[in-house]
Amino acid sequence: MIKLTVNGKTYETDAEPDTPLLWVIREQVGLTGTKYGCGIAQCGSCTVHIDGAAVRSCAIPASAAAGKKITTIEGLASGEVLHKVQQAWLDHDVPQCGYCQAGMIMAVAALLKDKPKPTDADIDATITNICRCGTFQQVREAIHAVAKA
Amino acid sequence: MTTMPKMNRRTFIISTAAIGGGLALGLRLPFGPGVVRAADGSPEVNAWVVIRPDDTVVIRVARSEMGQGTITGLAQLVTEELECDWSKVTTEYPTPGQSVARKRVWGPFSTGGSRGIRTSHDYVRQGGATARLMLIQAAANEWNVPASECSASNSVITHGPSGRTTTYGKVAEAAARLTPPKDVKLKDPKDWKIAGKPVKRLDTLDKLTGKQVFGFDLKLPGMLNAAIKECPVFGGKVKSFDAAKVSGMKGVKKVVQVGDTAVAVVADTWWRAKTALDALPVVWDEGPNAKVSSATIADVLRAGLDAEQAFVGNRSGDARAALSAAAKKVEAVYSYPFQNHACMEPMNATARYTPDKCEVWVPTQDGEGSFAAVLRASGLPAEKCEVYKINLGGGFGRRGAFQDYVTQAVQIAKQLPGTPVKLLWSREEDMAQGRYHPVMQCKLTGGLDADNNLSGLHMRLSGQSILASVRPHILEKQKGRDPATFQGVADSGEHAFGYTIPNLLVDHAMRNTHVPPGFWRGVNINQNCIFLECFMDELAHAAGQDALEFRRKLLGKHPRNLAVLNAVAERAGWGRPAPEGIHRGLAHMKAFNSYVAACVEISVSGGNKVKIHRIVCATDTSYAVNPAQIERQIAGSFVYGLSALFFQECTVKNGRIEQTNFDSYNSMRIAQMPKVESIIMPSGGAVWGGVGEPTICVAAPAVINAFFRATGKRIRSFPLKNHDIELV
Numbered sequence: 099m100i101k102l103t104v105n106g107k108t109y110e111t112d113a114e115p116d117t118p119l120l121w122v123i124r125e126q127v128g129l130t131g132t133k134y135g136c137g138i139a140q141c142g143s144c145t146v147h148i149d150g151a152a153v154r155s156c157a158i159p160a161s162a163a164a165g166k167k168i169t170t171i172e173g174l175a176s177g178e179v180l181h182k183v184q185q186a187w188l189d190h191d192v193p194q195c196g197y198c199q200a201g202m203i204m205a206v207a208a209l210l211k212d213k214p215k216p217t218d219a220d221i222d223a224t225i226t227n228i229c230r231c232g233t234f235q236q237v238r239e240a241i242h243a244v245a246k247a
Numbered sequence: 248m249t250t251m252p253k254m255n256r257r258t259f260i261i262s263t264a265a266i267g268g269g270l271a272l273g274l275r276l277p278f279g280p281g282v283v284r285a286a287d288g289s290p291e292v293n294a295w296v297v298i299r300p301d302d303t304v305v306i307r308v309a310r311s312e313m314g315q316g317t318i319t320g321l322a323q324l325v326t327e328e329l330e331c332d333w334s335k336v337t338t339e340y341p342t343p344g345q346s347v348a349r350k351r352v353w354g355p356f357s358t359g360g361s362r363g364i365r366t367s368h369d370y371v372r373q374g375g376a377t378a379r380l381m382l383i384q385a386a387a388n389e390w391n392v393p394a395s396e397c398s399a400s401n402s403v404i405t406h407g408p409s410g411r412t413t414t415y416g417k418v419a420e421a422a423a424r425l426t427p428p429k430d431v432k433l434k435d436p437k438d439w440k441i442a443g444k445p446v447k448r449l450d451t452l453d454k455l456t457g458k459q460v461f462g463f464d465l466k467l468p469g470m471l472n473a474a475i476k477e478c479p480v481f482g483g484k485v486k487s488f489d490a491a492k493v494s495g496m497k498g499v500k501k502v503v504q505v506g507d508t509a510v511a512v513v514a515d516t517w518w519r520a521k522t523a524l525d526a527l528p529v530v531w532d533e534g535p536n537a538k539v540s541s542a543t544i545a546d547v548l549r550a551g552l553d554a555e556q557a558f559v560g561n562r563s564g565d566a567r568a569a570l571s572a573a574a575k576k577v578e579a580v581y582s583y584p585f586q587n588h589a590c591m592e593p594m595n596a597t598a599r600y601t602p603d604k605c606e607v608w609v610p611t612q613d614g615e616g617s618f619a620a621v622l623r624a625s626g627l628p629a630e631k632c633e634v635y636k637i638n639l640g641g642g643f644g645r646r647g648a649f650q651d652y653v654t655q656a657v658q659i660a661k662q663l664p665g666t667p668v669k670l671l672w673s674r675e676e677d678m679a680q681g682r683y684h685p686v687m688q689c690k691l692t693g694g695l696d697a698d699n700n701l702s703g704l705h706m707r708l709s710g711q712s713i714l715a716s717v718r719p720h721i722l723e724k725q726k727g728r729d730p731a732t733f734q735g736v737a738d739s740g741e742h743a744f745g746y747t748i749p750n751l752l753v754d755h756a757m758r759n760t761h762v763p764p765g766f767w768r769g770v771n772i773n774q775n776c777i778f779l780e781c782f783m784d785e786l787a788h789a790a791g792q793d794a795l796e797f798r799r800k801l802l803g804k805h806p807r808n809l810a811v812l813n814a815v816a817e818r819a820g821w822g823r824p825a826p827e828g829i830h831r832g833l834a835h836m837k838a839f840n841s842y843v844a845a846c847v848e849i850s851v852s853g854g855n856k857v858k859i860h861r862i863v864c865a866t867d868t869s870y871a872v873n874p875a876q877i878e879r880q881i882a883g884s885f886v887y888g889l890s891a892l893f894f895q896e897c898t899v900k901n902g903r904i905e906q907t908n909f910d911s912y913n914s915m916r917i918a919q920m921p922k923v924e925s926i927i928m929p930s931g932g933a934v935w936g937g938v939g940e941p942t943i944c945v946a947a948p949a950v951i952n953a954f955f956r957a958t959g960k961r962i963r964s965f966p967l968k969n970h971d972i973e974l975v
């Protein structure tokens with residue numbers, strides 16, 4: 099039994115407390131925008147925000163997020179208005195298959211919150227998500243476009 | 248080999264043709280003449296085009312979207328001929344069951360070999376053009392005027408003399424009742440307005456909000472989740488497992504054997520299924536392959552380098568004689584490892600089985616291949632089977648010819664009739680049960696004459712054949728030869744050798760292993776381009792000549808190879824001094840009917856830290872349907888190919904793959920991404936070239952050649968991490 103606050107809503111779930119947060123979000127809460135890619139904190143597909151910070155949700159037990167504010171890709175936009183990172187992704191046609199992109203966008207949104215005008219070095223140090231389709235060139239362009247706007 | 252059924256296209260057609268047409272599967276097919284309707288009741292003008300009353304145009308796409316942009320490109324081609332409003336275009340997949348019921352009206356579903364656009368552009372444009380003529384005719388009929396006085400643009404039909412207008416949505420119903428015209432003339436690509444333009448993809452928004460449902464995300468009422476483990480030694484079987492140990496665990500519903508080779512736990516959630524699976528005691532009958540290792544495989548391949556018997560892929564003149572007469576001989580042995588596709592979304596499929604119906608939802612590169620697997624695994628006839636395609640979280644060749652996960656999902660669902668079961672592979676399972684890039688070694692021997700001209704070349708391949716495992720009927724026709732082994736070095740065709748060398752022999756000593764091979768983005772051009780293009784640099788070096796000049800002399804009869812090579816050389820500034828510390832390397836090839844070349848600029852620090860600053864790439868794809876997407880495919884292919892070059896190798900120990908996840912099988916990150924400059928130079932002609940794969944092959948050899956120039960070290964085995972070379 100574990101209680102989570104996701105995108106402003108509270109969910110009481112029957113998940114075992116040591117279940118990775120990723121799987122509770124996907125299976126008990128039922129929000130599947132957050133993706134599984136490795137389960138061992140390598141790929142970043144599962145990135146969510148916990149109290150505003152980017153966290154790889156596959157690598158922490160759900161119990162560690164209880165009582166905290168969790169935001170997933172589904173909660174990033176304000177209603178119908180896309181978050182500026184989502185909008186830049188749309189403008190720059192970033193995704194290929196799209197599978198990694200929720201995690202990528204969540205990681206970038208957190209970076210831009212800390213550093214609204216990141217350098218290439220900031221991007222390189224912070225955005226370590228895997229994208230097997232290889233969208234990095236567009237990702238970098240889109241980040242700089244947001245920073246300039 | 249594993250449980251993968253060997254389904255070849257011939258048996259599929261035979262088994263499905265028997266049921267004939269006229270089955271209503273989702274579409275509402277009329278009896279006798281009449282209008283075919285989409286599920287929402289909108290009329291089909293023809294199989295490719297459905298038009299809704301609000302002027303929305305639904306374009307049917309049979310090929311699969313896995314990130315490469317194919318559905319957007321195909322929709323552009325249909326739109327171009329249809330003259331409809333691009334802002335009102337949406338796409339839809341027909342199902343394989345519908346295809347069977349309608350005698351494959353949409354052509355092949357298979358999406359591999361960079362064929363999505365290049366082999367279907369003609370009939371999809373015909374579909375668009377035919378629909379346009381029918382819509383115009385319907386308006387003309389309504390107005391009682393000759394169709395020749397009417398024209399269409401942006402979904403509006405205008406009668407020239409009177410200026411009257413109507414829209415596609417208004418006449419679609421009447422158009423759908425007309426007999427389609429024959430011999431429709433297509434536009435000259437010079438006149439394209441939507442095709443050929445860098446329009447935005449149609450499928451982006453849902454990928455940004457978490458809304459897009461991947462196979463992994465599917466939810467069906469009453470659905471259970473399955474986690475699976477197949478014998479890690481290929482060819483091994485399940486001996487026993489102790490279900491009682493885990494059947495009491497929370498959420499667990501059933502523990503099942505899957506075929507001869509795997510066990511699965513079915514539970515209410517996947518995490519509980521996986522947790523129980525990890526705790527399940529399983530004993531494997533690993534069989535004789537448990538003794539195989541990378542070292543034993545390498546020994547077998549090495550012996551093939553000098554074996555008597557080999558299949559000839561390309562021969563002109565007398566290479567052996569030329570080599571023995573050569574003034575200078577150069578010899579080198581290269582080797583290329585097994586690699587996993589590591590699609591971002593691991594393999595998965597969802598199945599629901601009852602004795603009356605078997606349905607499967609699956610991200611697949613080949614809906615018809617999936618359908619064939621469902622037929623076979625369910626034992627049901629085609630009219631009782633259906634497959635619903637889902638967009639893929641990456642394919643790269645893993646999800647086309649191989650439908651092992653579909654077979655497994657059906658085998659599990661059969662043990663829980665009526666309950667939908669979603670089978671998800673863990674990343675570890677995905678790493679252990681790949682269909683791997685084949686292993687290959689290559690011994691190259693080149694001869695230079697007294698004037699340092701290349702007088703002879705022998706390229707002996709020794710290694711695994713993909714087709715021997717996947718399409719053995721092709722080998723039967725070729726007296727045992729696998730023609731695909733020679734991709735990029737073949738005597739003719741879409742993968743023709745790019746040089747003229749007076750005495751040439753390319754041959755293949757086939758050495759198959761127990762590790763199942765597969766089509767891995769680019770397939771055999773990956774290693775063949777490294778072998779050939781690195782060795783050309785070795786020869787140029789031995790001849791004391793510039794790498795570009797040495798190549799140019801052999802390219803007189805290959806103007807399109809030469810053109811792309813010249814284009815990258817010129818853009819990158821080959822022949823002019825590079826900035827301090829920067830070293831350049833080149834490579835080119837003809838692949839999938841496109842001509843591709845790359846020039847890279849790297850620097851090397853500390854002798855082993857490689858920074859790739861820039862890659863200039865040129866591709867002549869004959870036609871460029873969406874240049875923006877081609878650029879993305881080029882950059883993406885470099886991420887895939889360079890990840891392989893630097894990091895990726897699947898090694899074999901005790902018959903199984905050692906790498907288990909991205910910690911032992913790394914993939915490039917944004918920090919390591921070079922700046923990619925694309926030169927898209929389509930030169931037209933009757934044959935269209937591919938996009939998704941060709942460019943992948945040129946990045947690696949260009950980097951290896953640049954590394955030699957930077958360090959004087961010639962690397963001939965991969966990945967580079969085995970030489971302590973890092974990508975920074």
Ligand code: FES
Nearest residue numbers: 135136137142156
């Ligand atoms: S799934 Fe969490 S980092 Fe890969």
Ligand code: FES
Nearest residue numbers: 195196229230231
């Ligand atoms: S867009 Fe496909 S993995 Fe990143």
